[in-house]
Amino acid sequence: MNGLSPWALSASSELAEIKTALYTKTAGSFEFEVYQHKDSIWIATKMPNGGRVAFRAAFSPEGFFAVKKVTENSQGIRFKLDSHSGTQQVTIMIDEQSSVPVLRYTTTLTPAKDLFIPFWPRDILLTGKNGNPENTAGKIHVSQEGTRTGLIYMTQTRPSSAAILYLQNLTALADYCQQTQTSCADVVGGSWPEMGFALPAATAQPLKAGKEVTISAAFIAFDEQVAVEEFHLAKQFLQLLARIYLLLPRPETNYQHWPEILDKGLKDLIESPGCWSQVAGHQYFNAYVSDYNTPPEIMVQLAVLLPLVDYAEWSKKELKVMKTIKDGLPAFYNKKIGSIMRWLPAAEEKLKGEEEQKQPGVMDSWYLHHPLLNLSRLALKGDRIAEKLFLDSLEFAIKVARHFKYQWPVFYKMDTLEVLKAETAEGKGGEKDVAGIYAHVMLQAWELTKEQRFLDEAEKAAKTLQLYGLEVFYQANNTTFAAGALLRLYKITQKELYLNLSYLCLAGIFRNTQIWDCNYGYGRNFPKFFALFPLNDAPYTAAYEEQEVFCALHDYLKNAEGVEILPSVKLLTAEYIRYLVDRAVYYYPGMLPEEMLEEKPKTGEVDPKLWIALEDLQDGWQKSGTVGQEVYGAGNAFGILPRHYLRVPDESFMIYVDYPTTGFKAIQGKNIHFSTLGDKQLPCRMMIIKDDASRLPDFTVTIGGETKPLKGKLTPKGHLEYPLSGNQQINVVWKHGNN
Structure with a gap:
């Protein structure tokens, strides 16, 4: 039996008694009925096999005493409701453009007086066929953590009726949070059968009288398929998320001039003393600016070096700093153990044990494999020193790997393999996705040596990821490297298991x-849409993990060419990339007001000028x-430039596209072709970027086999901008004025 709050008990009994619906609509296997209760507007939803769920679209603690206006049209219904606390307007719509219907409701409140809101009930109640929530059963597979997307993904299993993805568009709550000085962290949650969104309690600052604010903007997708097995759950989650994403209001992106940003970052990276330490005649990057108390780490050196290699190959420039980094790498190798080490052995005496891993000879499991992966990339490019270390x-x-049976702890000792910390938290297991990055390392070894044993190791590790289901992310x-490795394993072996595991990741x-x-508080100073958190419980997003995920997702799409991957994966991956290319510049402190920067960071210092x-x-x-x-997040710009700026041979302009692209070819000097990836339903941007002061040529840009050219818009900086979409073939032809 399920426990219930007094609000849920009251709602379930009254929903069972109400007979007359104000509005009904059927979409596929789902029937939606809108009811007015004394203190709520409910959307009762009948699902297959007798399943029932109700959504509270409006709530007034003291009850509504007047329904002033009801407007119905082909898309839905709109209410204007009065109460002592103020006026609420509710718009309810059902989108049935696909086999997965989406219910939407948006509610605004105009307070009659300055209004505190100490409590607000959640807006989802699973009621069952007979209106009895206690006898329903189901599972919540995904729920909001911190300030991640405000969503719940769940399936009802008694009765076995449907899968539901509920998403609250938290962008719309910005005015509410700004006025009340509240946060959208953990506002979507709850437990079966009472869950969903609840307004954050406003007890410090009230809502202002007479000012309309949005208090709910919900999107709910329904699928009559009840997934049970983990792979089906992962694919269904991705598909339902993409379905809602297409309907979400999404912010516009802006062009950021990454060539200039890169030049500034490269100069500061090389010249700033706070970025470097010197040990035994070699220079090493600090992990953080002016952190001289921590010894150099091999992960840090390689995390900067690999993006520099990408940039050097793209720009055809030699960077002396790359040799400086490479010269210091052999000193990380410990002959007695037979491996590279996390900490530079010559400087381990600096470790004071103030954190669990800051001890000589201690390895954080992923810290071994990440440098090996980067060394293998250098080795495959012909670097002999990297090849030997690898x-x-x-x-x-x-x-x-064999000692831990391909299930890695958090920390262990390199010499004895003694486990120092087995789990991330009690009952949560160790670093689950390390099996995936280990498989990636083994695939690299197989590609480099052609030895079958490395491919066998990759498969052994990959199969253990089945143990974790949707909890695979560490x-x-x-996790993204793991997804790419699993896709490669699928292409090599044609075993469906590995493709499904890549979707799980x-x-x-x-x-x-x-x-x-997050357009409230300091969040008004920078875009945050489609940001990614580094850990599943991290309270912030992080530059280093984001730029590596960005590069890894590019690689995933590249490896997926010729493979029929899920449309939702193409869509979500391309959109994450597009938004990162805009917002990544705001990780640089000079882009932010100084008053929002921490004066006393945990490590080193923050210099807004760097x-x-x-x-x-x-x-x-x-x-x-x-x-x-x-410092190890410095790969930001060096990863973006080579992937989004297409260099045109013998010309003083570049082609920039904010979506991932493929198949770039220059034909006969004045004609280039490429394709955008992603989904054709979503827009992206192409720009022709002036490289110097010379006049741009005359361009003709066409899509696929179309003959009508696109119209370009001249920007204030003298660049040309063209609107494109995902999954298009682009042709660009040009001629200079004197031709």
């Missing part, structure tokens, strides 16, 4: 995003940069 460390990595970049990624914009990314961007009421200014 191959010389592989046997130790395999030994560790750290964002590693991607579901973990997208459940940890923030698909809303173009080095902050580790953290917080909720709107928290200052950012609380962890520090991370």
Whole structure:
């Protein structure tokens, strides 16, 4: 039997008694009926096999005493309701454009007087066929954590009726949060059968009289398929999320001039003393600006080096700093253990044990595999030093994997493999996605050596990911690397298991995003839409993990060419990339007001003048940069430029596209072709970027086989902008004025 609050008990009994619906609509297997109760407007939904769920679209603690206006049209119904506390307007619509109907309701409140709101009930009640919530059963698979997307993904199993994805568009709550100084963290939750969204309690500052604010903006997608098995759950979650995403109001993006941003960041990275330490005649990057108390880490060196390699290959420039980094790498190798180490052995005496992992010889499980992955990338590009470090460390990595049976703890000792911390939290297990990044490392070893044993190791590790289901996510970049490795394994072996596991990892990624914009408090100073959290319980988004996920998702789409992947994966991946290319610049402290920067960060210092990314961007009421200014997040610009700026041979302009692209070809000098990835239902932007002061040529831009050219818009900076969509073939032809 399910426990209920007094509000749920009252609602269930009264819903059972109401007979006359104000509005009804059928969409596929679902029937929606709108009822007015004394203190609520309910949308009672009949689902297949006798399932019932009710959504509270409006609530007034003292009851509504007047329904002033009811307007009905082909899309839905609108109410204007009066009470002592104020006027509410409710708009209810049902979108039935696909086999998955979506219910939408938006509610605004205009307070009659300055109004405190100490409590608000949740807006979902599973009622069952006979209106009895206690006898229903189901499972909540995903729910909001912190300031992630305000969603619940659930299935009703008694009766077995439907899967539901509920999403509250928290962007719409900005005025409410700004006035009341409240946060949208953890506002969507609850437990079966009473869950959903509840307004954050406003007890410090009231809502102002006479000012209309949105107090709910809900989207609910329904699927009559009740998923049970984990792979089906992951795919259904991705599909329902994409279905709602197409209906969400989404903020516009802006063009950021990344060539200039990169130049500033490269200069500060090389020249700022706070970025460097010197040990035994070699220079090493600090993890954080002016953090001289922590010894150099190999992960930090390689996390900066690999994006620099991408940029050097794209720009055809030699960067001396790359040699400086490479020269210091061999010193991380420990001959006795037979592996690279996390901490530079020559500086381990700096470790004081103030944190669990800050001890000599201690390894955080993913910290072994991430550098190995980056060394393998260098090795496959022909770097002999990296190849030797990589191959010389592989046997130790395999030994560790087998010792832990491909289920890694959090911390262990390198010399004895003694576990120092087994679980991230009690009952939560260790670093679950390390099996995926380990599989990626083994695939790299197989590609480099062609030895079958490495492919066998990759498969052994990958299969263990079945143990975790939707809880596979530990750290964002590693989960995304895992998704890419699993896709590669699928292409090599044609075993469906690995493709399904890759979707499981991607579901973990997208459940940890923030698909809303925090436009209250300090959040008004920077965009946050579609940001990604580094850990499943992290309170902030982080530059380093985001830029690595960005690059890994590009690789995923590249590897997916020729594979029929889920349309929802194409859509969500391309949209995450598009929004990151705009908002990533706001990790640089110079883009933010100084008053929102933390004066005393946990590590090192924050210098607003340096173009080095902050580790953290917080909720709107928290200052950012609380962890520090991370040098290892410097790959930000170096990852974006080579993937979004297409260099045109022998010309003084570049082609910029904010979506991922493929198949870029220059034909006969004045004719180029490429394709956008993603979904054709969503827009993206192409710009022709002036590289110098010369006049741009005359361009003709066409889509696919169409002959009518697109019309470009000249920007204030002299660039040309064209509207595109996902999944299009683009042709660009040009001629200079004197031709």
